[in-house]
Amino acid sequence: MSATELRTTTYRAAVVRTPGAPDAVEVVEVPLPEPGPGEARVRVAAASVNPVDLTTASGWFHERGLIDQPEHTGIGWDFAGTVAATGPDVDLAVGTRVAGLVTGFDRAVGTHAEYVLVPAVDLALVPDGLGLVEASTVPLNGLAAAQIVDLLGDAPAGGRLLVTGAAGAVGGYVTSLARDRGWHVTGLARTSDEEYVRGLGAEFTTAAEPGWDAVADCAGLQDEGLGLVRDGGRYVGVRPGGEPAAERGISVAAVSVQAEGARLAELLARTATGELPARVHAVVPLDRAADAYRSAGESGVRGRWVLTP
C-alpha cells in the first residue's frame, strides 16, 4: 500500500442523485471501504459506460421501484485497474492488474469511481499486452455474450444462428463466440457495419428473412426477433423478465449476466490475442462522466466510452 493509499479516507464516485435530469450524473466523495474476508479493493484505471448505466441515469429503474437508495445511486458495472488492498484469504498482490464486473443497479456506488470493492473470486487477471482501457470494455458484454451462447447451447447439425445487433458490444462477442458451439453465424447490423461483422468471421445481412434455427437478439428487437426464428427453434434475448411470449414451439430465454472471474480471464486472454474485439470509442476523465453519458446513447456509436478516474 502506498503512502497515498494510507492517507486516503474517501474517494470520488460518479453517482445519480436526481435520475432523469439533464445533468443526472455528478461526482461526489464517498467513504473508502476496507476489504473484508474474500474481498479486494481495486484502484479503478478504466470503467466503460454501458446501456444499463444510461438506463439507470434516466430513472427507468427508479420509476419501477427497482432502486431504493436514500442519497444517491451508483453507476458503472465494468472496470479494470490494479489491486489496492485485500482482505483475509485473498491471494492477490497489491498492484496486480485485474478486471471485473459488478452486477445489479440498486447500490450507492458503482464502478464509475476511483475504487471498487468486490469479491476477489469475481476478478480476472488482465494479460500482459492488453491495456486496462481495452480490458474495461470486456467484462459485462463479454460475459453476457458467453452466457447467451450457453443458453443457445450446441448447434444442431448445420445450425444457422442470426445475431441481431452484431456490430454492438454484446452482439459482436456472440458473433465470435457462437462458433465454439458449432453455429453458422449471420450478423444483422447496419449497412456501414458490414466490414466489421464479416471481419468477425460471420455472414452479414441488413434485413433478415424468417426461418433461423436460433436468434440471439442482442439488438433487443423482441417480438420482431422472435418472428425470425423457425418453428421449434431457439430465441435468446437480453431483457430478462421482458422476454417475448413463446410461440410455435420456440424455446425462449433471456440472459441475466453474472460475474464469473475464471471465464472472464479466458475472454481477456482471447481479447489480448486479437481474437475477440475490444472497441473503444472515446476515453474521458471521470469528471467528464456527464458528457460521456450524454453522448454514449446516440445511435451509431461503435465502441465504448471509457472513464478514467
Ligand SMILES: NC(=O)c1ccc[n+]([C@@H]2O[C@H](COP(=O)([O-])OP(=O)(O)OC[C@H]3O[C@@H](n4cnc5c(N)ncnc54)[C@H](OP(=O)(O)O)[C@@H]3O)[C@@H](O)[C@H]2O)c1
Ligand atoms: N440482460 C443482460 O444481462 C445484459 C447484459 C449486457 C447487455 N444487455 C443489453 O443488451 C443490449 C445490447 O447491449 P450492447 O452493449 O451490445 O449495445 P450496443 O453496443 O449499443 O449495441 C446494440 C447494437 O444494435 C444495433 N441495432 C439496434 N437496432 C437494430 C436494427 N433494427 N438492425 C440492426 N442493428 C440494430 C445498434 O445499432 P445503432 O447504434 O446503429 O442503432 C447497435 O450496433 C442492451 O439493451 C443492453 O442493455 C443485457
